[in-house]
Amino acid sequence: MTSPLDFLLEAARRAPIVPVLIVEQSEVAADLARALVDGGLTIAEVTLRTPSGFAVIEAMKAAAPELIVGAGTVLTGSDVENSISAGADFLVSPGMSPRLLDALGERRKIMIPGIATATEAMCRYEEGFGLLKLFPASVVGGVGALKGFASPLPHMRFMPTGGVTEADAGNYLALPNVFAVGGSWIASSADIAAADWRGISTKATRALARA
Ligand SMILES: O=C(O)C(=O)C[C@H](O)[C@H](O)COP(=O)(O)O
Numbered sequence: 001m002t003s004p005l006d007f008l009l010e011a012a013r014r015a016p017i018v019p020v021l022i023v024e025q026s027e028v029a030a031d032l033a034r035a036l037v038d039g040g041l042t043i044a045e046v047t048l049r050t051p052s053g054f055a056v057i058e059a060m061k062a063a064a065p066e067l068i069v070g071a072g073t074v075l076t077g078s079d080v081e082n083s084i085s086a087g088a089d090f091l092v093s094p095g096m097s098p099r100l101l102d103a104l105g106e107r108r109k110i111m112i113p114g115i116a117t118a119t120e121a122m123c124r125y126e127e128g129f130g131l132l133k134l135f136p137a138s139v140v141g142g143v144g145a146l147k148g149f150a151s152p153l154p155h156m157r158f159m160p161t162g163g164v165t166e167a168d169a170g171n172y173l174a175l176p177n178v179f180a181v182g183g184s185w186i187a188s189s190a191d192i193a194a195a196d197w198r199g200i201s202t203k204a205t206r207a208l209a210r211a
Contacts, residue, residue, distance in 0.1 A: 003109070003130050004109040004110055005090060005109070005110060005112075005130060005131055007068065007089070008043065008068060008089070008090055008131070009131075009157075009179055011042035011043050011068050012042070012043060012179045012180040013179075014042050015040055015041050015042040015043065015208055016173055016178075016179065016180040016181065016211055017041060017169060017180065017181060017182075017183070017186065017204065017207045017208060017211055018041075018043045018044065018045050018070075018159065018161075018180050018181065018182040018183075019036060019041065019044050019045065019182075019183070019184070019186040019187045019204070020045050020047060020072060020161060020182050020183055020184045021044060021045065021046050021047060021056070021072075021184070021187055021192070022047050022049050022050060022184065022189050022192075023046060023050060023052060023053070023056045023192055024050050024052060024189075024192075024193070025052060026052045026055035026056045026058075026059050028192060028195065029055070029056040029059035029060045029063065030059055030060070030062070030063035030064075031063075031195065031197050032060065032187065032192060032197070032200070033059075033060035033061075033063040033064035033067055033069075034063060034064055034197070035187070035197035035198070035200040035201045035204075036064070036067060036186075036187065036200065036201070036204060037064045037066065037067055038197075038201045038204075039186075039200065039201035039202070039203070039204025039205045039208070040204055040205050040208050041067070041186075041204045041208070042066075042067065042068060043067070043068045043069075043070070043180065044060065044067055044068070044069050044070070045069075045070045045071070045072040045092055045182060046060065046069060046070070046071060046072060046088075047071075047072040047073040048071055048072065048073040048074060048075075048079055048083070049072075049073050053071065053073075054071075054082050054083065054085070054086040055086070057069050057071055057083065057086040057087055057088050058086045058087055061086075061087040068089045068090070069087070069088060069089055070088055070089055070090040070091060070092055070112075071083035071086070071088040071090075071091050071092065072092040072093075073092075073093070073094065074091045074092060074093045074100070074111070075093065075094075075097075075100065076099070076100065076103065077099070077100070077102075077103025077104075080100075080103055080104055080107060084107065089110070090110045090111070090112060091104075091107070091110055091111040091112070092111070092112045092113075092114075092133055092161075092182075093111065093112075093113050093114055093133075094114040094133075094135050095113065095114045095115070095116075095120075095135070096113045096114070096120075096123075096124060096127075101127060108127065108128050108129055109128070109130075111129060112129070112131045112132065112133050112159060113129050113132060113133065114132075114133045114134075114135035114161075115132050115133070115134065115135070116134070116135060116136075116140040117140070118148075118149060118152070118153065121149065121153055121156055122153070125153075125155070125156060130157070131157050131158075131159065131179065132156060132157070132158050132159070133158065133159045133160070133161050133182070134146060134158045134159070134160040134161070134162075135160075135161055135162045136161070136162025136163055137160035137161055137162045137163055137164055137172070137181075138162060138163025138164065138168075139162065139163060142160070142163075142168070142172075143168070143171050143172055143175065146158055146160065146172070146175050146177055146178060147175065149177065150175070150176065150177045153177075154177070156177065157177055157178070157179050158177055158178050158179070159178070159179060159180045159181065159182055160172050160178060160181050160182070161181065161182030161183065162182075164181045164182065164183040164185075165183070165185060166183075166185055166203070166206070166207055166210065169181045169183065169207060169210065169211055170210050170211055173211045181211075185203070186200065186203045186204050186207060187200045187203070187204075191203075
């Protein structure tokens with residue numbers, strides 16, 4: 001069965017590391033997008049934690065159309081609208097609320113909602129979400145929790161995010177129910193502020209080699 005997020009799964013098969021980006025200034029978005037692509041990445045998540053988030057999504061898509069760019073920290077209906085207007089290919093949230101669910105409507109098909117328990121995973125699956133984000137992964141059980149989910153919930157697939165490091169990304173990716181891992185370590189706020197594009201590319205390539 002095909003799903004609207006199959007393009008994301010296909011990109012994750014090539015490069016299953018998703019940098020979670022906190023970008024203060026949209027002026028750096030083009031350089032950042034190219035650095036990620038140069039490093040071999042296919043997907044990025046721009047958090048809406050800064051006022052420039054939507055402009056960053058738009059500028060990254062313009063600079064690197066081959067990069068799949070999602071909006072992270074999607075909390076409200078206006079976040080959904082503005083992310084899609086900016087050109088976001090997918091949406092990510094730390095959790096779910098009744099109002100956000102309502103605002104999403106059919107667009108839930110491109111949303112990866114955060115879950116921390118089996119009950120939340122079951123609820124999201126019933127609501128029509130195909131892919132889930134384990135969040136914050138390192139706090140809510142990490143690799144052990146995902147191994148625990150695999151037997152009773154074999155139809156669910158996860159992107160653990162939150163506290164994932166370069167050292168343990170490979171342990172997550174070795175699990176059959178994990179399609180990608182997310183993390184800020186590849187392009188940290190400090191890397192971006194320092195315009196260390198080469199360093200970001202190097203970290204991306206190294207993480208992919210270890211994955
Ligand atoms: O803002 C959001 O909705 C998020 O996606 C939160 C991120 O999952 C974490 O910020 C990941 O950050 P690290 O733990 O530093 O790798």
